[in-house]
Amino acid sequence: MTDILRLSLIQSHLHWGDVKANLQHFTETLSVLKNKTDLIVLPEMFSSGFMMSGKEEIASHTDTAITWMTEQAEVLNAHIMGSLIVKEQDAFYNRMYTVSPQGDVSTYDKRHLFRMGNEHEHFDAGKLKGIVKIGEWRIRPIVCYDLRFPVWIRNQQDYDLLVCVANWPDARRDVWNTLLKSRAIDNQAYVAGVNRVGTDGMDLNYAGDSSLFDARGRVLAKCEDYKNDIQTVSLSWKDLQSFRTKFPVYLDADDFEIKL
Numbered sequence: 001m002t003d004i005l006r007l008s009l010i011q012s013h014l015h016w017g018d019v020k021a022n023l024q025h026f027t028e029t030l031s032v033l034k035n036k037t038d039l040i041v042l043p044e045m046f047s048s049g050f051m052m053s054g055k056e057e058i059a060s061h062t063d064t065a066i067t068w069m070t071e072q073a074e075v076l077n078a079h080i081m082g083s084l085i086v087k088e089q090d091a092f093y094n095r096m097y098t099v100s101p102q103g104d105v106s107t108y109d110k111r112h113l114f115r116m117g118n119e120h121e122h123f124d125a126g127k128l129k130g131i132v133k134i135g136e137w138r139i140r141p142i143v144c145y146d147l148r149f150p151v152w153i154r155n156q157q158d159y160d161l162l163v164c165v166a167n168w169p170d171a172r173r174d175v176w177n178t179l180l181k182s183r184a185i186d187n188q189a190y191v192a193g194v195n196r197v198g199t200d201g202m203d204l205n206y207a208g209d210s211s212l213f214d215a216r217g218r219v220l221a222k223c224e225d226y227k228n229d230i231q232t233v234s235l236s237w238k239d240l241q242s243f244r245t246k247f248p249v250y251l252d253a254d255d256f257e258i259k260l
Contacts, residue, residue, distance in 0.1 A: 002135045002137075003237050005235045005237070006235075008041065009194050009211070009232075011194065011196070011208045011223035011230070012196060013197050013228060014043065014046065014049040014196050014198065016051065016201035017049065018048075019048060026042065026046065026072075027072065030072060036232065038078055039080075042165065043194055044083045044195075046084070047065045048084075049167065049196070050117075050144075052118065052119065052123075059086060059087035062084050065084050066084070066099070069099040073099045073101050073103070074102075074103065079098060079100050080098070081097065083095060091123075091124040093123060093124055094123050095107050096141045098139075106132045109125070109126025110145070111143075111146055112145045112148070114144065137160055137237060139161045140158070140163070141164075141165075144167060144168060147176075147179045147183065147193070151256065153183060155186075155250070160240055161191075162189050162190070163191075164180070164194070166195045166196075167195070167196050184217050190215060190220075192211070194210045195209055195210050197228065209222070209225070215240055220233050
């Protein structure tokens with residue numbers, strides 16, 4: 001297997017509700033990564049920002065955004081992850097897509113909807129984990145508020161990297177940073193968190209704090225606060241397995257069942 005996975009965290013502002021502007025922005029931003037990374041991670045709802053009032057209009061452009069992801073994955077020779085607003089029949093989902101350079105598409109629907117922002121009144125919750133494989137790497141995608149629920153994302157020895165995309169306001173940035181580190185330690189896995197920056201259409205501010213932690217809870221990469229930034233870092237599967245073998249906490253983990 002390929003030991004090294006090159007991961008790129010894309011921390012960026014988002015144009016509120018403007019799909020065309022966001023896709024153009026990311027086309028320009030990502031161009032420097034051609035043949036230089038294996039996995040590119042964009043923020044939550046990267047085509048629009050975290051919005052609900054205009055979800056019908058944004059969802060009408062989702063096919064365009066997926067086509068864009070497919071084209072960019074091929075051009076850049078890298079997998080691309082990010083979430084979009086999706087409409088299926090009469091239901092809306094905050095859906096995370098992973099698109100491979102060959103055009104393969106995997107999805108995960110956000111499980112925990114942000115009640116304090118009334119997300120649960122506008123979207124339906126997902127019910128499946130959706131593990132993604134890149135080579136032998138097993139990657140677990142989650143979206144924003146999911147990060148607060150350790151049972152849902154408990155590593156049952158089925159993933160090596162947890163990827164969380166978010167629109168997480170700076171008022172709770174300490175919580176974001178603490179949870180990313182905690183989930184890495186809890187699950188003995190790499191954890192990547194990709195958040196936006198700037199101010200959204202509801203006047204919420206975002207610091208970013210996009211980061212990568214190793215299984216020991218150490219920071220391997222962090223984007224610059226409040227600024228557009230790209231951080232690319234190499235993850236070692238061998239190092240991860242060596243640590244798990246030497247310090248096998250998972251052998252003493254409790255069995256549990258999630259009832260949906």
